[in-house]
Amino acid sequence: MTDETLTVEIWRGKDTGRFETYQVPHRQSQTILDVVTWIQRHREPALAYRFACRVGMCGSCAMTVNGRPRWTCRTHVSKVAASGGVRIEPLRNLPRIKDLVTDMTPFFEKWQTARGRFEPSATRSEPMAAIPSDDPERRIVDAGIECINCGVCHAACDVVAWNPDYVGPAALNRAWTLANDQRDGDRAGVLKAVSAAGGCHACHTHGSCVEHCPVGLNPTAGIAGLKRMTLSALLKGGLS
Amino acid sequence: MIEARLYLLQRGSAMLLAPLVLIHLGLILYAIGDGLSAAEILGRTRGSFAWAAFYGLFVLAAAVHAPIGLRNLAREWLAWRGRSVDAAALVFGLVLLALGLRAVWAVIGFGIGAGDGA
Numbered sequence: 478m479t480d481e482t483l484t485v486e487i488w489r490g491k492d493t494g495r496f497e498t499y500q501v502p503h504r505q506s507q508t509i510l511d512v513v514t515w516i517q518r519h520r521e522p523a524l525a526y527r528f529a530c531r532v533g534m535c536g537s538c539a540m541t542v543n544g545r546p547r548w549t550c551r552t553h554v555s556k557v558a559a560s561g562g563v564r565i566e567p568l569r570n571l572p573r574i575k576d577l578v579t580d581m582t583p584f585f586e587k588w589q590t591a592r593g594r595f596e597p598s599a600t601r602s603e604p605m606a607a608i609p610s611d612d613p614e615r616r617i618v619d620a621g622i623e624c625i626n627c628g629v630c631h632a633a634c635d636v637v638a639w640n641p642d643y644v645g646p647a648a649l650n651r652a653w654t655l656a657n658d659q660r661d662g663d664r665a666g667v668l669k670a671v672s673a674a675g676g677c678h679a680c681h682t683h684g685s686c687v688e689h690c691p692v693g694l695n696p697t698a699g700i701a702g703l704k705r706m707t708l709s710a711l712l713k714g715g716l717s
Numbered sequence: 718m719i720e721a722r723l724y725l726l727q728r729g730s731a732m733l734l735a736p737l738v739l740i741h742l743g744l745i746l747y748a749i750g751d752g753l754s755a756a757e758i759l760g761r762t763r764g765s766f767a768w769a770a771f772y773g774l775f776v777l778a779a780a781v782h783a784p785i786g787l788r789n790l791a792r793e794w795l796a797w798r799g800r801s802v803d804a805a806a807l808v809f810g811l812v813l814l815a816l817g818l819r820a821v822w823a824v825i826g827f828g829i830g831a832g833d834g835a
Contacts, residue, residue: 639793669718678724679789704724711721 483554484562485512487524491573496564497521509549509557510538513565513577526577533691536627540577541566546632548625548691568632570645584628587644592670593651598662606660617657621650621699623692630686630696642675646686646696649677653699656706668703668710677703723785730782737775762824769825776817784810 483503486496499516510528517524528538533551540549543557543564557563571579588594599606608615630646631637637645649671656667671677677700686696710716748758762768788806791797797805 636793642798672718672721674720676720678720707721708725711718711725716718716721 483507483512483558485516486562486564487513487516487521487577488566489521489524489576491575494576503554507554509540509542509547509552509554509563509565512554512563513540513549524577525575534625536625539568539627539629539632539691541568541632546629546689548627548629551691568628570632570634570637571628579628581628584631584645584647585626588648588651590670590673591644591648591652591676592663592667593648593655595655595658596661596663596666598660608659612659614657614659617702618654621654621694621696624650624694625692627691629689629691633685633689635683635685636679636681640675640679643679644671644675646680646700649680649703650686650694650696650699652677653696653703656703665710665715668707669716671703672707672711672716677707680704723788726781727785730778730785733774733778734782737771737778740771741775759824759826763826765825769821772821772824773818776814776821780810780814780817783813 481503483501485499485501487499488494489497499520501512501515504511510531513524513526514528517526526538526540528550529535530537531550533548536548538549539546541547542549542552545557546568547557549565554563565577567573567577567579571581571584574580610616610619624647626647628647630650634643634646636643652667652671655661656664656671658664661667680697680700682697682701684697687694687698690696707716784806787809788802791802791805
């Protein structure tokens with residue numbers, strides 16, 4: 478990398494392919510997503526990648542940058558290219574479609590497997606549940622609710638790589654917020670879902686999800702909470 | 718549900734094993750350091766209900782703990798899944814239990830002549 482240009486390697490292809498090298502003008506406050514966009518607009522019109530909001534809200538632009546999963550729209554080149562060039566690959570642990578685009582279907586299917594969807598306990602004609610913001614359970618939910626579904630934790634997790642049944646940190650983090658949500662109509666169902674094979678008990682507490690989560694969530698703590706909650710339910714006969 | 722049970726059994730047995738292993742290691746150091754002969758050791762353990770209970774519990778906890786861990790390893794590292802790995806882990810646990818209890822019987826004996834060949 479010189480002050481003016483940046484050497485960027487990008488994965489082209491699907492499961493088989495190659496890294497192509499590009500020289501990209503280096504700008505101040507340039508993000509990895511800026512770099513990929515520049516290459517597509519000026520050098521490689523057929524380059525496939527995914528993005529939407531560009532401001533760290535939508536969770537669609539995650540890629541592997543110099544070996545680490547990152548949200549590319551909020552990753553500055555100056556932060557990751559200090560030792561030279563930049564190598565960009567698709568996210569790990571997900572089927573590849575083309576170039577930098579992965580198929581997120583298994584990721585979201587695992588959310589469903591972990592019962593990571595809200596089950597209402599009231600209809601819309603009933604008054605809204607009043608839950609104080611300082612309620613202990615609500616504070617737990619608030620700590621985990623800001624997930625942007627980017628898949629970075631899923632790509633960072635070694636257990637996801639080893640065990641195809643494992644639903645992964647994002648799905649379990651969502652299940653944890655629902656298991657603590659007083660408005661959810663089937664919290665026991667969440668505990669049953671995460672107690673199946675590939676559920677919370679498969680987690681090894683490596684903490685890679687915490688280390689890589691771009692919005693600073695702690696899925697490992699949530700999974701540990703689910704382990705405690707499911708064991709308590711098991712001992713009380715609530716999992717049968 | 719089965720995973721939650723196995724998790725509970727593995728963690729529960731680990732909590733039991735932690736002090737038992739430390740005592741066992743301390744015991745080895747004590748016996749070796751003091752130069753106790755096999756006959757002296759057997760003289761202290763033969764017919765002892767306390768040692769039978771200690772090592773019986775040790776064997777039971779190990780026979781529960783080890784196969785669950787090996788099952789996880791086989792599933793994650795060897796991609797060995799399904800009922801065959803469950804059966805293999807169960808058989809391993811039973812073999813561990815049988816060998817362990819046989820060893821306990823050889824050392825404790827209760828004066829019935831067991832462990833004569835040991």
